Amino acid sequence: MSEEAKNRSGNRSNFHPGTVPMRKAGTEIRGKLHAETIIVGGGVIGCAIACELATRGHDVLLVERARIAGGTSSAAAGMLAADSEEFTHAVMAKLARQSKALLHEQKERISSLSGVDMGLQQSGFITPFRSYSEVSDYKNSRSSNFSEKPIWWDRVAVQQEASWLNRNTYGAYYRPSESEVLPVHLTQAYVRSAQAMGARVVEGVQDVRLHTDFNGVQGIKTSIGTMTSKNVIVATGLHGDELMKQVDIGLPVLPVKGEIAAVQFSPHHVGFRPDKTVYAEDIYIVPKANGEVWLGATSLPGKTDTKVSVQGIQKLLTAATSWVPGMKEAHFLRAWAGVRPSTPDGLPYIGACDSIPGLFAAFGHYRNGILLSAITGSLMADLIYGKTSEELGIQDLSPNRMNRKEILSEYHCQRTNHAN
């Protein structure tokens, strides 16, 4: 594994791989392969879909050009911020809550099938404020679309409940049911469960091209041969648009780079270590199941590199030590960056592509792909089994909303004006 990959995946000492080996693109699978459904992309989304389809007894083959969980999913903080994110779109708010609940429900089964502990913790999230005016700005800018009303802590309550937070904190909202995972472990847990239930997984497959004819999808062509299938699901995150372009479907993906730092508290300073996630306006501070504390994240639209800037990390450390002064005693471990796959309207593409029967999109999850992974797996499986977007209430996420000439040209105009 490269140094960069090691940095992104977090502390591997807690990583318990399952017993089912991944296949590398090699001679034994060279030639023709067939599956009912091929999934392209082995990030958290592709692996969650593979897991759900395999659970339903479906014949599924997942192909990944590099390695499982090597893309954006390895860079995430792993928060399942279903309420703290405060989605303004009603469908997204509902799906986020359903997804978090589903993941909690599936945890035991996926862990035992895969042998991977996904590091799921439910310690709650705190949104702290420095002044009364910060609280009222927050209230005014947010919908009151909470599934669970947050608990208000005044200054005294903050000091009692979170003594490690800055003593000048005016007050905070606390959402006890919020939770988080180790994202690479979750992705591995999905894929190894899928394999345990019969899914085939091949890493290192290059030059994937969608293979279609006038009847619709026929499969994919790759560096190791042709693979035929009835359905193809494109789950390639940031690179979803590249595959879709091959068949004249325009589904723009907008990159938003983010940087994260990891620190660790020594046993002497354990009292300074946050035991709940801080979900502030300027930073999130996430105590992880592997003992580390992750500080994130910067947001740099349009950037696609994964270099870590001094400026970015300085900003994170300044915000973190301002909320948690004891953070100064922690050891700096490492920092990494990833690129979030956003879309022009901020909604993921989840659904069938009308122009090519058998072709499906599942990408563009921006800053919530870990949170939305379980529900995306379930929705995609329902679609493959013949349900419609309308029946599932997810027409707003359909890829067909964007793939219309007039919408795409409006989007290109906006981009050109913005660039000028």
Ligand SMILES: Cc1cc2nc3c(=O)[nH]c(=O)nc-3n(C[C@H](O)[C@H](O)[C@H](O)COP(=O)(O)OP(=O)(O)OC[C@H]3O[C@@H](n4cnc5c(N)ncnc54)[C@H](O)[C@@H]3O)c2cc1C
């Ligand atoms: C700094 C940061 C913090 C984040 N924090 C959170 C968080 O706290 N909570 C949350 O829910 N989300 C978070 N996210 C967002 C989350 O990481 C993404 O939404 C999610 O990982 C997207 O998953 P994916 O499977 O779509 O993409 P990826 O993980 O990028 O997977 C796509 C895969 O497709 C493969 N691929 C690409 N092209 C091809 C091809 N042509 N052929 C074959 N394979 C291909 C890639 O190699 C890759 O493995 C964060 C993201 C960043 C960057």
